[in-house]
Amino acid sequence: MPPAVKVHSKVAQQAVQDILTEEALSFLAALHRTFESTRQSLLVAREDAQRRWDSGAPFDFPKETADVRADPSWRCAPPAPGLEDRRVEITGPTDRKMVVNALNSGAKTFMADFEDSSSPTFANMVNGQVNLRDAICRQIDFETGGKSYKLTDTPAVLIVRPRGWHLDEPRVTVDNAPVSGSLFDFGIYFFHNAKELIKRGYGPYFYLPKMEHYLEARLWNDIFNFSQSFLGIPHGTIRATVLIETLPAAFHMEEILFELRDHSSGLNCGRWDYIFSFIKKRRADRSAILPDRKDVTMTVPFMDAYVRLLIQTCHRRKVAAMGGMAAQIPIKDDPKANEAVLEKVRQDKLREVTAGHDGTWIAHPLINKIAMEVFNNHMLGPNQYHIRREDVKVAAADLLNNKVPGKITEEGVRSNVSTSLAYTAAWIGGNGCIPLNYLMEDAATAEITRVQLWQWVKYGSRLDSGFLITANYLDGLIDELAPGVKKVAPGVKEEHVKTVAEYLKAQIRKEWPSEFLTSDFMPYLAVADGADPKWQKTSL
Structure with a gap:
């Protein structure tokens, strides 16, 4: 172990030896020592903001960055190799079987998830890192239960989602303090795979979750610059899509893109976490009560406003506006019920593509055909950046409008x-x-x-x-x-x-x-x- 770095776990020892090498842990320690104090200050700022909202302060677009929003001249980086066309993205955890099946699904990209679809046991976290490294090197093929799992010649492009800023990784400490879960997931993956990904014509691509303020995006951008310099790879090689899945972040979309503009690949409508955040952040507002969650659809006022603003913002800055998750899975033993499920997916994806989204999410390989068909029929080019949605006018009140029938x-x-x-x-x-x-x-x-x-x-x-x-x-x-x-x-x-x-x-x-x-x-x-x-x- 590098000095003052400790691993506090006895699980997954082979994976730990393969992945938590002295060099990788030294890089992680450098990230921790450089950026941990900033992370902690930003988490304190979240608490301060929540107290203000609880006391009746309004949610609004930040006044200090009005010039960023008003300036039409700045753009984000052009799409990186493999991210020009993202019409269907499949997501899921990083277990070996899932990684192979998702990369073989026919979707354009696979978001390998260390966050909401993974339980962060240490075995899951380090074995997931092994699986992604093996997939990138094309050494992930295996057999189990008499069945072979083999990667195709044209797998989906890999994107990785680390944990959010709020989570620690207590199984690894530096200078007697736990490292950030975000930095652990990002740092170990980046250190082992960035150069190999570049060699294969792509790059280290990420999804960034749970942000609440543009300064949190600035922290990620600083980390990207530091990390690219550390490994000696060109700046701008990293690309990151930010999930807009908190209510505060909806008021910071332009600023988040601006902070990450040299590394940005767009924004995503993280619809389910957004509903969670809408309730949680307005916890002191008795007028913000929502009905049964099945009634809180993408067409209710506050969700519709958030989607329209996200598409307009992304296309104004020439990056992808990604749609949300189709969580449905096929019903094998009931054809009628299965068709109803598939039709629900079809209508959801039709709503997204006609609104101007550049791609969508699915959770199951068998849903890929439907989502791909809808986007192929209605999005003839690789994306819809040309659809500017200049008709959209979203005010703060629109993002807070919780008049939900139900x-x-x-x-x-x-x-x-x-x-x-x-x-x-x-x-x-x-x-x-x-x-x-x-x-x-x-x-x-x-x-x-x-x-x-x-x-x-x-x-x-x-x-x-x-x-x-x-x-x-x-x-x-x-x-x-x-x-x-x-x-x-x-x-x-x-x-x-x-x-x-x-x-x-x-x-x-x-x-x-x-x-x-x-x-x-x-x-x-x-x-x-x-x-x-x-x-x-x-x-x-």
Whole structure:
């Protein structure tokens, strides 16, 4: 180990030896020592901003950057090799089977996800790094269960999503402090693969999640410049797409692109996390209550405004405006229900391409054909940067307009409880991407369900029947539904369901909900992996 760098885990030892080499850890330590203080100050700034909003300060576009928004002359970097046409992107975790299947899916790109669709056990994180390195070197072929998995000659272009700024990686410390999960995922991947990717005609490409302010994008840009200099590769080789999946970031779209303009490959509508953030950031606003989550569609006012502004912003600066996730998965044993699911995907993708999006997300290889067909029929060139959407006028009030038709129903409440229990229990058991009710769910779903339950209790919401939603009422539903979780999510352990049930009961009684359930449970994973308990919070 380099001086003052320690790995606090005994899991995945072979992968650790392969990936956490002395040279890679030295690079990670350099990133940590250079940028950690800035990360911490930005996280404090998030807390300060939340206190202002809680006190009634308005959400608005930043006044100090009005000149950036008004200046029509600046543009982002042109598309990097392999990113000119991104009409269908498949996403998923970094396990070996998923990596091969996604790269072979026929989609244009594969977003390999260390974030919301991965449970960050240390084994998942380091084995994922091994799998991506092997895929890039074309050494990932393997056999299991009598079946061969072999990479095609023309796999999808690889994009990697590291964890968000809020998450630590407590299994690795530098100078007695945990490193950032973002820097760990980015740094280890970049160090091992950047030069090989360039040699093969591409580059290190990333998706950046959960940002809330343009200064957080500036930090990423500084990291990119530092890292390119460290390895001696040309500046601008890195490309990054930013997920606009927090309410504050919707007011900073132009500025985020400006900060990353030499490394930018566009913005993405992270729709599910955006809904979660909309509720969480407006937690002190009793007028911001939303109905059943199934009613919060992309056509409701605040979501529609966010999409239109994102497309206009990206195309004004000549970068990709990526659409959202089709989480649907095929229903094999019911042709009629399966066709209804596929039609829902078709209509969603038609809405995106006709609005001006340059591509979309899918979660399952069998959905690729539908998404590709819709975009092929309606997007004849590699992208739609020429569609400027100059007709769009989005004000701050439009991004906050939560006039959503719908009701809070008993079915919706029960669905939220069941989904929250099932997904979170799977997550702490090491699985961050699970099928539920024919949808491929990740952490964003669990976050929406958690904060909705909190919001309804906090503000005394009522079911459409008039029944008052209380903490005691939800306690009863949690106790009723917890025993059935193993049926909807096979493989989930009973002990994890019990832990999550207790957590959810505590969450709905808090003055404010936790920022992220993943932050709450990260210490649970770290201690289970062998990290020293002294580095961890002692309770949820």
